[in-house]
Amino acid sequence: MPIDPNAEIEITAFAWVPPFAEGLVRDLRPRWALEEIGLPYRVQLLEGERSPEYYLEQPFGQVPCYREGPLKIFETGAIIQHIGEKSEKLLPRDAIARIRAIQWTYAALNSVEPAIQNLTAIDLFYKGEEWAALRRPGAEEFARLKLKRIADWLGDKEWLEDHFTIGDLMMASVLRIARHTDLVAEQANLKAYLARAEARPAFQRALADQIAVFKAHQPEGAEA
Incomplete structure (x- = not known):
């Protein structure tokens, strides 16, 4: 928790990145925000070339995309602000x-x-x-x-x-x-x-979840 394969909220993330990028890929940001407020989400992993359909959602082919019902957002600043709106823990109401x-x-x-x-x-x-x-x-x-x-x-x-x-x-x-x-x-x-x-x-949980994905999908022969 809050990772839940049945959650309404979905974010995209890379299945693997080289070690120098581990813990820095931007899907960590919404993962962290969602952990802070205890809101469940699921993850769609991207491997290899992005599909043409993905570019229609994320013009730059990057991660994360954020999906929540009909809502789709592709910039982390906008994603984090949207998540923040859900709880005073992250965004004051004043x-x-x-x-x-x-x-x-x-x-x-x-x-x-x-x-x-x-x-x-x-x-x-x-x-x-x-x-x-x-x-x-x-x-x-x-x-x-x-x-x-x-x-x-x-x-x-x-x-x-x-x-x-x-x-x-x-x-x-x-x-x-x-x-x-x-x-x-x-x-x-x-x-x-x-x-x-x-x-x-919340950060520690989000980081551990991201790193676990990279380790699970590490290509054979790739640097650990």
Whole structure:
């Protein structure tokens, strides 16, 4: 629970990814949100090439897609906000607190994730290329600046606002992308913030479920 093959809510996920991507694929985000509010869901696994029908639902061929009755959503920011609307545990009902939580999901996706993803692409996909070596110092400094802005805002607070919300769920998910670096650890309060998020039982359950799928579908001869 809440994984249930008979659940109304369904998300798509990859059956397997290489080890460097384990725990970072974006279906982890709705898994985590649904675990936080105890809402059951089922998973449709994708293997190999995406079908033409899938592109009609997810124009970029990525995961996750979120399905709930006639509703279909393909962007994690929209998915997480929709899930958040189901429970005050993730999205406050007070109008001001609600929009402030939502703004942090936008900040995570628009202000922070592009900088971290840019550095990650250089490090993991273009390592060894001359242009990447030249670009990396600037990319690292830009990502470091974004992380310092979050750390400065956070100060000694436990969460970005008064309590854990979809904003924290999304921000922590984005910060985890930098796990191959020491950038988050450079800011002690940011390191502690991420550790608090990852220690949440709902996150641990969601992560374990995602990793279990990858292990079960690991191709013969693939790196463990």
